Amino acid sequence: MEKERILAEVQDIFRDVLDNDDLEINFNTVADDVDEWDSLSHIQLVVGIEKHFGLHFTSQQITKWKDVGAMCDDIATSI
Amino acid sequence: MLYQTKIRMIEIFKNMQAVRHKFVVSQKVYEAFQQCSGDYNPLHTKVEFAKEKGFKECVMYGNILNAFVSMLIGECLPTKDVMINSQDITYRQPVFLNDELDAELTVEKIYESVNVVDFKFRFNNVNGKTVARGHIQISVI
Numbered sequence: 001m002e003k004e005r006i007l008a009e010v011q012d013i014f015r016d017v018l019d020n021d022d023l024e025i026n027f028n029t030v031a032d033d034v035d036e037w038d039s040l041s042h043i044q045l046v047v048g049i050e051k052h053f054g055l056h057f058t059s060q061q062i063t064k065w066k067d068v069g070a071m072c073d074d075i076a077t078s079i
Numbered sequence: 080m081l082y083q084t085k086i087r088m089i090e091i092f093k094n095m096q097a098v099r100h101k102f103v104v105s106q107k108v109y110e111a112f113q114q115c116s117g118d119y120n121p122l123h124t125k126v127e128f129a130k131e132k133g134f135k136e137c138v139m140y141g142n143i144l145n146a147f148v149s150m151l152i153g154e155c156l157p158t159k160d161v162m163i164n165s166q167d168i169t170y171r172q173p174v175f176l177n178d179e180l181d182a183e184l185t186v187e188k189i190y191e192s193v194n195v196v197d198f199k200f201r202f203n204n205v206n207g208k209t210v211a212r213g214h215i216q217i218s219v220i
Contacts, residue, residue: 040164046193047195
């Protein structure tokens with residue numbers, strides 16, 4: 001799957017989990033850029049992504065995510 | 080060290096057997112929940128009203144079962160290091176005063192990356208009918 005397509009699907013997950021239909025994210029987006037993205041919502045974002053794409057990440061993987069782009073890279077290599 | 084501890088904690092849910100517990104919706108439970116919630120809706124407090132609506136007696140508060148789920152999570156899991164993230168419940172049959180309910184809680188999915196466990200639960204009455212079922216998600220903290 002193309003990274004742009006993955007980003008679009010990840011954005012839908014972010015909008016649902018963070019309850020913000022207007023949220024726009026890009027590959028450079030980090031938690032500090034999004035008010036609703038805190039440590040608790042991060043858990044729900046990871047769970048939502050794992051469910052949606054049928055993936056299982058490791059804690060080592062997700063601690064290396066510096067931005068949404070890194071998240072999408074891991075998704076792309078795992079599906 | 081903290082990281083290793085969490086990994087070990089999540090491991091204990093992998094082979095966890097179903098949690099089973101018997102609950103009774105006693106007068107004490109009913110009154111405590113009523114006072115706690117402040118819900119005096121006549122369906123729960125007026126027999127005549129409940130009968131008008133087709134029930135044999137006052138219907139117990141559905142959310143008493145959510146309180147029972149809280150007990151299952153807080154007291155019956157193999158670790159106390161847990162926190163509830165989310166919970167949903169679907170009611171299928173009414174529950175009445177002094178009903179005995181058999182609760183069963185089973186692991187549905189484990190998200191090791193974020194130390195999260197999804198459970199499903201159900202409550203059966205003495206006739207073996209499911210009165211409610213649902214899902215609950217916890218974090219290992």
